[in-house]
Amino acid sequence: xxxGRGLGVGVHGxxxxxxxxxxxEDMDLRRGPWTVDExxxxxxxxxxxxxxxxxxxxxxxxxxxxGKSCRLRWLNYLRPDVRRGNITPEEQxxxxxLHSRWGNRWSKIAQQLPGRTDNEIKNYxxxxxxxxxxxxxxxxxxxQFKDVMRYLWMPRLVERIRAASGSSPAAIYQxxxxxxxxxxQPAEPGSEAGQVKLSPETSSAAGSSLDSVGMQFSSPxxxxxxxxxxxxxxGGENRNGDGIPDVQIGGWWPESLxxxxxxxxxxxPDFEQGAWGESLWSVEDTWLQQQF
DNA sequence: AATAAGAACAACCGCACAAAC
DNA sequence: GGTTTGTGCGGTTGTTCTTAT
Numbered sequence: 001x002x003x004g005r006g007l008g009v010g011v012h013g014x015x016x017x018x019x020x021x022x023x024x025e026d027m028d029l030r031r032g033p034w035t036v037d038e039x040x041x042x043x044x045x046x047x048x049x050x051x052x053x054x055x056x057x058x059x060x061x062x063x064x065x066x067g068k069s070c071r072l073r074w075l076n077y078l079r080p081d082v083r084r085g086n087i088t089p090e091e092q093x094x095x096x097x098l099h100s101r102w103g104n105r106w107s108k109i110a111q112q113l114p115g116r117t118d119n120e121i122k123n124y125x126x127x128x129x130x131x132x133x134x135x136x137x138x139x140x141x142x143x144q145f146k147d148v149m150r151y152l153w154m155p156r157l158v159e160r161i162r163a164a165s166g167s168s169p170a171a172i173y174q175x176x177x178x179x180x181x182x183x184x185q186p187a188e189p190g191s192e193a194g195q196v197k198l199s200p201e202t203s204s205a206a207g208s209s210l211d212s213v214g215m216q217f218s219s220p221x222x223x224x225x226x227x228x229x230x231x232x233x234x235g236g237e238n239r240n241g242d243g244i245p246d247v248q249i250g251g252w253w254p255e256s257l258x259x260x261x262x263x264x265x266x267x268x269p270d271f272e273q274g275a276w277g278e279s280l281w282s283v284e285d286t287w288l289q290q291q292f
Numbered sequence: 293a294a295t296a297a298g299a300a301c302a303a304c305c306g307c308a309c310a311a312a313c
Numbered sequence: 314g315g316t317t318t319g320t321g322c323g324g325t326t327g328t329t330c331t332t333a334t
Binding site: 033052054067071104105107 | 319320327328
């Protein structure tokens with residue numbers, strides 16, 4: 001089951017070309033998914049000799065893989081502290097916050113989520129977040145999309161975390177430690193386990209739907225605005241569990257959502273893929289997004 | 293039950309940078 | 314000071330799994 005990519009990479013990271021043909025050793029390299037045996041060899045070798053010098057390691061361990069491939073396999077999969085499974089709401093909150101600040105600095109973001117790899121976070125972002133940006137028909141880097149994240153998803157994640165834990169929003173923000181706004185400095189090693197606090201800006205924004213418990217928010221109350229316009233029609237959440245809004249492709253107001261008494265989920269794709277339940281998205285969200 | 297479509301995940305690629313030579 | 318080598322990062326793509334039809 002080989003992946004069959006075009007260019008080859010030699011054991012020393014060299015790319016092959018007509019001027020630089022692959023050596024016999026290069027030709028013998030394996031690619032594609034790792035086998036259980038290979039995993040065992042790699043794990044045993046690292047257990048005995050430690051990490052580092054990946055190209056050397058690959059050779060010495062007898063693995064017909066590039067050092068790069070070994071390193072990737074170890075870091076993303078075999079490392080004992082790699083945490084697998086669904087991204088939790090707390091982690092999602094962190095990812096949203098950190099990405100809004102640092103952009104696609106996946107490894108930097110991953111440092112704030114112990115046990116998570118940059119690859120995993122990157123995949124999460126691409127499969128979940130970017131998908132929804134596409135459905136909202138806006139660029140993932142657009143202000144509109146960022147506002148939706150900041151004023152909609154993050155408050156809901158906080159609510160969800162609170163509901164699950166019984167914590168106050170303030171406690172949630174203290175626990176979900178993320179770097180300060182405007183701080184481009186990497187967290188100091190050893191300082192609070194390399195973690196800092198959620199930005200005040202985000203805290204207040206994320207508290208938008210928590211104002212009943214004392215958090216400040218300058219924008220209009222979502223529910224109030226919505227009920228003024230569309231009183232009573234708030235049952236439209238889908239079952240998307242990832243905390244990311246979900247809308248009908250191609251427009252803000254799907255017919256099915258507007259039909260009185262209709263099933264507000266009709267026509268909405270179901271994005272419940274995660275482990276945590278009901279959706280965070282509703283007709284209300286659609287209205288709010290239009291305000292951005 | 294079969295199959296198509298979409299989502300999620302794993303792995304590779306190219307590039308950049310730093311250290312070693 | 315230039316070249317080689319090793320490593321890390323972000324982007325991309327192939328494969329597998331899940332869900333819908």
